[in-house]
Amino acid sequence: MITIQKLSFKWHSQQTIPTLTIPSLVIERGEHVFLHGPSGSGKSTLLSLLAGINKPNSGTLNVLDTNLAQLSNRKRDALRSDHIGYIFQNFNLLPYLSPIENVMLGCQFSKPRQKKALQQSDCLEQEAARLLTALGLTTEHHQQNVANLSIGQQQRVAAARAFIGSPELIIADEPTSALDAANRTAFIELLFAQANLVGSTLVFVSHDESLQALFNRSISLVDIMEQAQ
Amino acid sequence: MILIKLAYKSLLNRRGSAFLTLFTIAISVMLLLSIERVRVDAKSSFSNTISGTDLIVGARTGDIQLLLSSVFRIGHTNNGVSWQSYEYIKQQRGVKWTIPLSLGDSHKGHAVLGTSPDYFTHYKYGKKQTLSFLQGSPFNHLNNVVIGSEIASTLGYKVGEKIIISHGMGNTSFHHHDDNPFIVVGILNATGTPVDKTFHIPLAAIELMHGGSHSPTDHEHEHEYEYEYEHEHDHNAENLIGEPTQITAFLMGFDSPLYTLQIRRNINQYKDEALLAIMPGVTLRELWEMLSIIEKILLLFSGVVVLVSLLGMLTTLLASLNQRRRELAILRSVGARPWHLFSLISIESLLITLLGCLLGCGLFYGLMNGAAGFLQSNAGISITVSWLSHYELALIGAIMAAGFIVGLIPATRAYFYSLADGMSIRI
Numbered sequence: 001m002i003t004i005q006k007l008s009f010k011w012h013s014q015q016t017i018p019t020l021t022i023p024s025l026v027i028e029r030g031e032h033v034f035l036h037g038p039s040g041s042g043k044s045t046l047l048s049l050l051a052g053i054n055k056p057n058s059g060t061l062n063v064l065d066t067n068l069a070q071l072s073n074r075k076r077d078a079l080r081s082d083h084i085g086y087i088f089q090n091f092n093l094l095p096y097l098s099p100i101e102n103v104m105l106g107c108q109f110s111k112p113r114q115k116k117a118l119q120q121s122d123c124l125e126q127e128a129a130r131l132l133t134a135l136g137l138t139t140e141h142h143q144q145n146v147a148n149l150s151i152g153q154q155q156r157v158a159a160a161r162a163f164i165g166s167p168e169l170i171i172a173d174e175p176t177s178a179l180d181a182a183n184r185t186a187f188i189e190l191l192f193a194q195a196n197l198v199g200s201t202l203v204f205v206s207h208d209e210s211l212q213a214l215f216n217r218s219i220s221l222v223d224i225m226e227q228a229q
Numbered sequence: 230m231i232l233i234k235l236a237y238k239s240l241l242n243r244r245g246s247a248f249l250t251l252f253t254i255a256i257s258v259m260l261l262l263s264i265e266r267v268r269v270d271a272k273s274s275f276s277n278t279i280s281g282t283d284l285i286v287g288a289r290t291g292d293i294q295l296l297l298s299s300v301f302r303i304g305h306t307n308n309g310v311s312w313q314s315y316e317y318i319k320q321q322r323g324v325k326w327t328i329p330l331s332l333g334d335s336h337k338g339h340a341v342l343g344t345s346p347d348y349f350t351h352y353k354y355g356k357k358q359t360l361s362f363l364q365g366s367p368f369n370h371l372n373n374v375v376i377g378s379e380i381a382s383t384l385g386y387k388v389g390e391k392i393i394i395s396h397g398m399g400n401t402s403f404h405h406h407d408d409n410p411f412i413v414v415g416i417l418n419a420t421g422t423p424v425d426k427t428f429h430i431p432l433a434a435i436e437l438m439h440g441g442s443h444s445p446t447d448h449e450h451e452h453e454y455e456y457e458y459e460h461e462h463d464h465n466a467e468n469l470i471g472e473p474t475q476i477t478a479f480l481m482g483f484d485s486p487l488y489t490l491q492i493r494r495n496i497n498q499y500k501d502e503a504l505l506a507i508m509p510g511v512t513l514r515e516l517w518e519m520l521s522i523i524e525k526i527l528l529l530f531s532g533v534v535v536l537v538s539l540l541g542m543l544t545t546l547l548a549s550l551n552q553r554r555r556e557l558a559i560l561r562s563v564g565a566r567p568w569h570l571f572s573l574i575s576i577e578s579l580l581i582t583l584l585g586c587l588l589g590c591g592l593f594y595g596l597m598n599g600a601a602g603f604l605q606s607n608a609g610i611s612i613t614v615s616w617l618s619h620y621e622l623a624l625i626g627a628i629m630a631a632g633f634i635v636g637l638i639p640a641t642r643a644y645f646y647s648l649a650d651g652m653s654i655r656i
Contacts, residue, residue, distance in 0.1 A: 074566070081564025092559045096242035097235075108231045109564030161563065 001169065001201045002027040002050065007059035009049060018057070020045045021228040025219070029168075032192060032202045034212050037221030043205050046221065047173055050203065051084055052076035064168055081110040085162030085200070087172040091154045093146045099157045100142050103128035106161035113165025120166075131160040135190050151178045152187070159191060166198035174206050181210075188214050232569060236576040239556065243549060250545045251585045257538035258589025258628060261531040262621055263596055267604070268524050269620075270612050275517060278422045279509045281353030283489045286310060286318065286496055287478035289503035293519070296512045299330055299478040302340035302423050309475035314502045318481075321495070323488035326351045328480040331435045331473065336394045339380055341428040343435030345470050349375070351482055354422045364388050365415030371434045371469065375415040379425035386413050394428065394438065433471030481506075535628055539635045542581060546574065546639040557646050570643040578636025579629070586625050590617070 004025040008018040020042040027033050037043050048054045049061060052068050055076075061068045064083055068076060080086075085106065093102045104124045107113035114124070121127035129142055135156040141149060146157065155175055162170050172191065176184040188204070188211065195202045204215065212218045240247045279300050287295045288308030297303040309331075319327045328351055331343035349360055349367040365388045368375055374394075376386055386392065391410045411430060419425055483489060489508065496506040550557075557570050565573075594614065601612040617625070 077564075077566050081566075086562060088562070092555075092562060094556060094559055096238045101238075105231075105560075105563050107564075109560075109566070109569060113564075 001029045003062040005060045007056045007061055009056050022224055023228050029201055030199050031217055032215050034215035034218035035203060035205045036209055038207055041221045043221055047171055047205060051086060051171060052080045082112045083168045085167040085170045087158050087162045087175045089174040091158035093154055093157055095147050098143045099132060099146060100125055100128045102157050103131060103160045103164055107165035117165040131163055135160050152183055163194050168200060170195060170200050170202045172204045232573050232576055236573055236580055240577055246545055250542045251581050253538040253541050254582060254585025255588035255592055257534045258586050259592040260534050262593040264527050264531040268527060274421055276513050277355040279354055281357045282480045282509050283483045284481040284493055284506045285478060285509055286504055286506045289505045292507045292512045293516050295505055295507055309477050311475050311502055312473055315476060315479055321492060323483045324481060325484045326482045329432055329476045330478045331432055332477045334394060336428050339426050339428060341394055343430055343432040345432055354420050361418045363416045363418045368414055368431050371431055372411050373414040374411040375429040376413055377417050377425035377427050378419040381416045388413050431469035433469050436471050436473045539631055543635045543638060546578060550639050550642055557643055567644045571640045574640035574643045575636050579633050582629050582632025586628060
């Protein structure tokens with residue numbers, strides 16, 4: 001699914017020490033990976049590379065058997081919207097759309113994902129509602145104003161948006177940082193269930209190492225960086 | 230489809246500023262349409278002031294001055310046409326009818342016109358419409374007066390009422406003809422021309438008013454006598470016209486328009502008196518050309534108003550763009566490409582202009598409906614409250630196009646907003 005080799009990335013070309021150096025990292029299809037490291041260890045940078053927002057300066061970065069380092073901006077945009085679902089730390093929901101509409105937005109700019117969503121349900125609304133329910137947002141909240149939802153509820157909407165159209169890769173960037181322990185575990189288990197259902201690979205990023213136990217694999221970014229030196 | 234929905238919902242979310250922008254555009258559209266409608270209709274009302282008259286003849290002055298004094302009752306001519314010349318020209322071959330006009334008197338600021346009964350059959354305005362009576366009939370006695378519709382409504386005169394007519398133009402004449410009361414016998418229908426503001430009296434009555442001085446007692450006597458006389462015998466046309474020494478001008482109609490140029494030349498070269506004959510249609514056009522600078526200024530102003538409103542939209546869109554970086558970045562992060570954002574902002578500006586134009590048309594119709602009566606009675610401009618003309622639709626189209634082009638500026642900026650914004654932005 002993801003193959004990284006001798007990757008290095010600098011924010012500015014004058015930087016002497018690269019922000020991120022990864023000699024080798026492989027994540028298999030269907031794996032649920034916990035990626036952890038303290039603040040400033042380069043987690044967000046790695047995610048921006050995986051999502052194709054930034055390009056590595058050197059090395060190879062294969063996502064879905066495509067080397068992102070060699071793709072044009074446009075093609076990286078296409079790859080991201082067709083194959084990657086992203087759950088943001090701050091959810092990034094549009095305040096003027098209902099939860100259902102926010103979820104639908106996840107596949108409305110991608111034909112392949114739209115098609116996959118329609119294989120699951122008759123229409124996008126129905127699929128969005130199905131996902132929201134599966135992730136634990138009851139129907140009464142489906143048409144409510146997003147701003148009036150609780151943090152936990154907003155998080156479920158953000159997750160459903162990432163899952164709609166069954167993308168191959170789900171990236172979750174500290175989505176549980178605002179939750180208490182019990183809710184956190186419950187939410188992560190829902191994510192696993194959904195990911196398993198469609199066979200998505202899940203890369204979950206957090207600085208909170210207590211979550212590590214829930215995942216079948218965990219990667220410490222600090223260890224990788226040390227390994228490089 | 231999704232972009233239109235997003236643009237709509239996003240605008241709805243910012244309805245306060247969006248509505249203000251939309252409203253400025255609506256007002257500018259309303260202004261532009263109203264000014265254009267009034268301009269076009271003023272032009273047609275203006276050129277419809279007189280029709281069916283082939284020549285207007287008066288003492289030699291400027292073409293426009295003659296037109297203004299004879300048709301619009303504006304200004305003052307010192308010289309007139311002698312009755313002999315009038316009688317002579319009237320006899321020319323091809324002359325179908327003539328209407329003598331004698332102006333110079335006024336009543337409460339409105340012109341008093343001495344004329345022949347032919348006026349009510351041959352004078353035409355608009356699309357060759359003759360004058361028609363709301364009430365009563367043409368004058369057939371020396372002390373009869375027929376009033377225009379506006380006089381009837383503003384001064385409240387009714388058929389059968391006695392009025393006093395004074396000498397000289399204007400409200401504050403020194404000499405009042407208190408000794409010559411007139412009886413209102415007819416009220417004309419509204420025409421939207423200066424006829425509405427005119428008192429029509431027999432030509433002979435003008436002479437009578439200005440005739441020899443006599444003591445009040447003498448006069449009363451004479452008057453009583455005249456009354457009895459009038460009741461016993463109907464005046465014929467000759468009595469109503471009389472034989473004045475001179476008249477201000479006269480209108481002519483020919484058997485065929487082919488006579489017009491020849492007779493016009495003959496009159497202009499008439500040896501016994503310096504006369505001028507003008508073709509009203511031609512001179513009306515000349516007069517309008519003179520006024521066209523005002524017309525152009527009006528157009529310029531409404532154009533500027535539209536421009537300002539579009540710049541207002543540009544300002545609002547650009548200002549909101551900064552606040553919407555996050556919103557746009559979120560869209561990018563869920564898969565929207567740069568051109569999606571470009572289209573989104575373009576659609577928004579188009580939506581604002583479209584709704585602004587629609588609202589502007591609504592306001593325009595409201596204004597026209599409200600103001601049509603006022604303009605008709607106060608400015609003599611008959612406004613046609615009809616569906617938008619091709620010209621007006623083209624104007625709206627131009628505003629839409631301009632709005633779209635203006636919208637491309639913020640759209641281009643949105644295009645270059647980077648995706649990284651959305652990934653790193655914090656609440």
